[in-house]
Amino acid sequence: MEKENNAWIDGLFSHSYAEARQKFLSAAARRGLAVESHELALAGADGETLATDVVLDGPADASRMLLVISGVHGVEGFCGSAVQTGMLLRAREGADALRDTAVLHVHAVNPFGFSHLRRVTQENVDLNRNFVDFDKPLPVNPGYAEIHELLLPAVWPPQAEVEAALAAYRDRHGARGLQRAMSLGQHGFADGMFFGGHRPTWSNVIFRRILQRHAPKVRQLASIDVHTGLGAYGVGERIFASFDEDPAVLARAERWWGELTSVTSGTSTSIPLTGPIQTAITEECRGAQHLGICLEYGTWPSERVTGALRAEHWLHRHGDTDPARAAAIRQALKDAFYPDAADWKLAVWQQASQACLRALEGLQEDASQAMLA
Template identity: 50%
Template sequence: MQAQPTAATRHFSGTYVEARAKFLDAAARRGAAVESFVLPTHRGALGEELATDVALIGARDAKKLLLVTSGTHGPEGFCGSGAQLATLHDADLLGRLEQAGVALLLVHAVNPHGFSHLHRTNEDNIDLNRNHIDFGAPLPVNADYAEVEPLVLPATWPPTPADEAAMAAYVEKHGMRAFRAAVTRGQYSSPDGLFYGGTAPSWSNRTMRGILRSYAASATHIGWIDIHTGLGPYGHGEKIYPGRNAPADLAQAHAWWGADVFAPFAGDSASADVSGPVVSIAYDECPNASIAPMGLEFGTLPDGEVLTRLRADTWLRRHPEAPEAQKREIRQQLRDAFYCDNDEWKGMVLGQTRVVLLQTLQGLKKA
């Protein structure tokens, strides 16, 4: 007997255009308050309007807020959008939120340009999880990046055997941990390089800050789940604590979400300890609220392969003269690095996301 597609499939989309249409339709059907923030300077891969869309279910002045964001890193939006859509279709979960007086705020496509064009970075090659820093202070310094950039972004793609040997020699000398930190923690000196943080707040940064000021101004307690993909074992949702390095805050994260919460600053997470993650703005914009942030990171391909595909995508941005066939291949491979388009993986995503949302609801109820 032929297997039927699982129910998980219907929540996911094949393009940004489809994902946005499904999200707005589901939000309207739920009677959510919807607001769209249109990116004014760029269009999508299909010529479409690009926007970060917001759906609020519950009171705008609610004291307790459950915030779920998707698409911080472009094609990670395929996963996050699917999880948000499933939440809009989850009558039981929405009923529990309503009964507890907890408002639900869904922010769809934090980085709509990257979502549509299949880039992890935004319209200016900025990695949004490196952009939310204090630009009034000196920019963070990543002294090691300049040495590794020629190794990870060679002149030609794919890398030559000599390129691969040079990178292997660096890893042999400094260790894989130091190599990964140099590449991924963020840099502010090479605008067309990897994990670039920018020199000013991006449009998405300004938009997200405005959303928090508008929708979370009354909140005394905020649980923020930012959905990501690309790190860790296939299909596993690692609970990453991206908040302040404060013992009480980390203890709260463990109390809400369990012992399997890992903090990048402790060195036990799949994620690097990065500068300027999106969730950090909650401390700036909601200074009187208790903040419980989580990066929920779903594994896809082996970490080394994901990094290789990110390198290829960044190389492509430097080389717009590349043949069309190579462009298509690199973009497809990047999409596949952040979105496993099969029922098994999608089911794993939805099951684990629902558990985390229920845990967050219980934490907010007790707060």
């Protein structure tokens, strides 16, 4: 095993989607693990192939599984990809003792956004707002309708009166109310922010297909969905991401991962979302008891992150005849969600690897208790 020093950790991270994908594929090859690739029929930012890649580390018929997900929000994939690559490369001490247990890595669920430095998919859809029942009336977010034109005005940077109107909305509804109006999810503005779509996206369909193939025999399922952009710099907030409201389920999750936050109780930096990806886990893995967390790493102050998001969506909506400014806007979005700094990367790896190991230990402990019962 290579020593997990700062240089090794830094090497897990990449400067582009293409580099991140190659490191992930190389790590799988080094372990002799097969890769299942779902290619998207669009080119990457540098003309590269775009794909959601899947690696199963462990027995195909395992009844216990840890699911690790990266790139739900494309540009956030730099973080999750590094975690997955590191988990494939790290020491395998005691691997034989992981009875009936596998790790399923789903790399770059949204490869288009990852490559093109967008948070959304090729359909301009926020994937974490797309897992809704499209056969029923779609969720309505009246708050977003009030601020859509303020968030993405015709002129960028926004004029003073635009920012004043947005501040007035925040004064009326509070900071949390503005966050809810903006990021809850909306289905009324296809060119807007946090758009949930009018139908399942390609990424939605592929993710469900992956679960249908790899998880039908799973009875105990743990999931870690890696995100960035909310919270304090380098801190990985562990957000409870199981839909089962039984207090015993939360208690079990906290035995594994320690204290967790919750979007429903208001203890999380995030808010409840319409159509998160965990919906698919619940619907496609009905035979499994699911314990999941979103591991949300803080980057920079929320004003910087929100400003970068607005600018990039403005660019998508209105375009820009200045190539240099367009490139700067895209780079600013990448920087907002991926601090390319050694201390941040170290914090990411230490917390993520611990979360993964705790999940595997929890699955094994539960199995041992079941045998003794």
